[in-house]
Amino acid sequence: MEKNAKRRSDKIGARKVVRIRPGTKSVVLGVTGSIAAYKSAELASLLVKQGHEVFVVMTQDATEFISSLTLQTLSKNPVTTSFFDEKENWRPGHIELADRANLLLIAPATAHIIAELAHGLAFHPLAAIALATRAPILLAPAMNGKMWQHPATTENVEKLKSRGVEFIGPEEGMLACGYEGLGRLWKVNDIAFRAEFLLARQDNLIA
Numbered sequence: 001m002e003k004n005a006k007r008r009s010d011k012i013g014a015r016k017v018v019r020i021r022p023g024t025k026s027v028v029l030g031v032t033g034s035i036a037a038y039k040s041a042e043l044a045s046l047l048v049k050q051g052h053e054v055f056v057v058m059t060q061d062a063t064e065f066i067s068s069l070t071l072q073t074l075s076k077n078p079v080t081t082s083f084f085d086e087k088e089n090w091r092p093g094h095i096e097l098a099d100r101a102n103l104l105l106i107a108p109a110t111a112h113i114i115a116e117l118a119h120g121l122a123f124h125p126l127a128a129i130a131l132a133t134r135a136p137i138l139l140a141p142a143m144n145g146k147m148w149q150h151p152a153t154t155e156n157v158e159k160l161k162s163r164g165v166e167f168i169g170p171e172e173g174m175l176a177c178g179y180e181g182l183g184r185l186w187k188v189n190d191i192a193f194r195a196e197f198l199l200a201r202q203d204n205l206i207a
């Protein structure tokens with residue numbers, strides 16, 4: 001009896017992976033230069049466990065916070081950090097990723113990438129993919145609370161929302177910069193769940 005109860009609780013413990021619908025989708029996971037970048041490793045791993053192909057695209061600054069090797073290993077795909085990474089294909093790698101993506105998820109998203117996206121800049125592959133893709137875009141911001149609440153960031157966020165870009169977070173709590181407030185990356189499990197929801201919505205399985 002006790003054994004059965006333990007088995008049941010083990011099963012519940014193992015049921016962490018959220019899987020709303022079957023089928024492989026391509027998720028381009030953008031990682032930018034935030035202290036929360038280390039959390040993208042768990043996110044990449046969760047998305048793979050959810051059954052998706054994950055292609056990580058990092059900004060140059062993100063590589064200061066987490067290694068591309070970690071993300072390459074967890075995503076099981078090459079990581080893009082520069083326009084000039086891709087040398088084997090006639091087609092520019094960033095356009096291929098933009099076309100292939102069923103979802104562009106940027107987590108963590110810095111104030112800088114939010115500003116770039118709002119202004120349609122394309123100085124590096126992640127920003128270029130955001131312009132070229134027609135997939136839904138989900139941003140999970142992480143930054144100092146004053147940066148998040150600055151009118152420039154607020155305007156950029158509103159501009160992106162009006163174009164259909166979705167946001168998850170940030171949440172309130174202790175920030176790495178020493179302040180407490182709004183600016184923490186949303187919980188990674190919830191970001192993965194939201195990604196799953198947006199992917200499922202494309203199949204009209206969820207209204």
Ligand SMILES: Cc1cc2nc3c(=O)[nH]c(=O)nc-3n(C[C@H](O)[C@H](O)[C@H](O)COP(=O)(O)O)c2cc1C
Pocket residue numbers: 031032033034035036059060061062109110111112113142143144147
């Ligand atoms: C230790 C450290 C932590 C940082 N954390 C953040 C952060 O959480 N959010 C943010 O918007 N910028 C943060 N920055 C500043 C960004 O790294 C900087 O704006 C950078 O230009 C972002 O570039 P990217 O968006 O191309 O990755 C941090 C910088 C340092 C040195």
